[in-house]
Amino acid sequence: MKNKMKHIATAAALGVVALLASCVSRQVAVEAESRSDSLELVVSAKDSLINAVFADINAISENLALIKSRENLITVAGESEGGRRPVEEIDNDIKAIDRLLRENRAKIESLQRSAAQLRKANLRIDGLEKMIADMNRQLAEKKAEVEQLRESLVRMGDEVKSLTEEVAVRSAEVENLSGEKVELQNQLNTVYYIVGAEKELRDAQIINKQGFIGRTLTVGRNSNFDSFTMADSRLLSEVLVGQKKATLVTSHPEGSYELVTDANKVVEKLIITDPVRFWESSKILIISCK
Numbered sequence: 001m002k003n004k005m006k007h008i009a010t011a012a013a014l015g016v017v018a019l020l021a022s023c024v025s026r027q028v029a030v031e032a033e034s035r036s037d038s039l040e041l042v043v044s045a046k047d048s049l050i051n052a053v054f055a056d057i058n059a060i061s062e063n064l065a066l067i068k069s070r071e072n073l074i075t076v077a078g079e080s081e082g083g084r085r086p087v088e089e090i091d092n093d094i095k096a097i098d099r100l101l102r103e104n105r106a107k108i109e110s111l112q113r114s115a116a117q118l119r120k121a122n123l124r125i126d127g128l129e130k131m132i133a134d135m136n137r138q139l140a141e142k143k144a145e146v147e148q149l150r151e152s153l154v155r156m157g158d159e160v161k162s163l164t165e166e167v168a169v170r171s172a173e174v175e176n177l178s179g180e181k182v183e184l185q186n187q188l189n190t191v192y193y194i195v196g197a198e199k200e201l202r203d204a205q206i207i208n209k210q211g212f213i214g215r216t217l218t219v220g221r222n223s224n225f226d227s228f229t230m231a232d233s234r235l236l237s238e239v240l241v242g243q244k245k246a247t248l249v250t251s252h253p254e255g256s257y258e259l260v261t262d263a264n265k266v267v268e269k270l271i272i273t274d275p276v277r278f279w280e281s282s283k284i285l286i287i288s289c290k
Helices: 002-079 087-120 128-188 198-203 275-280
Strands: 190-197 207-210 216-219 229-232 238-243 246-248 257-261 267-272 284-289
Touching: 002 087, 002 128, 087 128, 128 190, 190 198, 190 238, 198 207, 198 284, 216 284, 238 284, 246 267, 267 284
Parallel strands: 190 284
Antiparallel strands: 190 229, 207 216, 238 267, 246 284, 257 267
């Protein structure tokens, strides 16, 4: 009986030990799993931070490439005399560069915060601090270049304004000269003509009779143009007569005109066949009729 009780006690003690061992093992496993989860969270946070760093670096590099492209557009336009771009376009490029610089400034500040967090976590990326310093230097240089571009743009705007004013003045001068030229051409091509009975023309002192035998008609010295018809020699092609006998008192080259008569030998009209020759000797046409 005693031996039996002893075996029972021994078995119970072993069960308790086994139970304790099992509980300890589970607690150790839980603690190990918790430490593993925490470690994974730390690693994940560091990976996310590093990914953010490289994303900022890539964004800054892309912005720098865009800035360079904009600068090249401005430089090429400035060097090419025939390809000068409008001031408004260059101003838009400068504003775009300025916007990209502000974006880079924000990205660099984000990089600096990320670098500080990495240092706190005892994790350093080789060359990151140097890269941030280089980017800050490039940012300062680009900012200075943008200021220079703005100054150049202001000077260019002043030049364009000055040239615009000069062009306006020249255009006004050309317009005035064109008007004077037209007026001069009109004056040079202005002619006067009159068709009338000989007696009426003599009474008005438009023509005179000179000589005793075979007296000829001449242009009167005191005649004015009130009774004449004014015309443009470039447009005047014929003058109506409607008289039986018509004589040209003024001098006009033969072959430059033609007197047209009808079946009753009435002079219907004078046709000017060569206006330049017809008017070269006299800008006045006097036709005396009987």
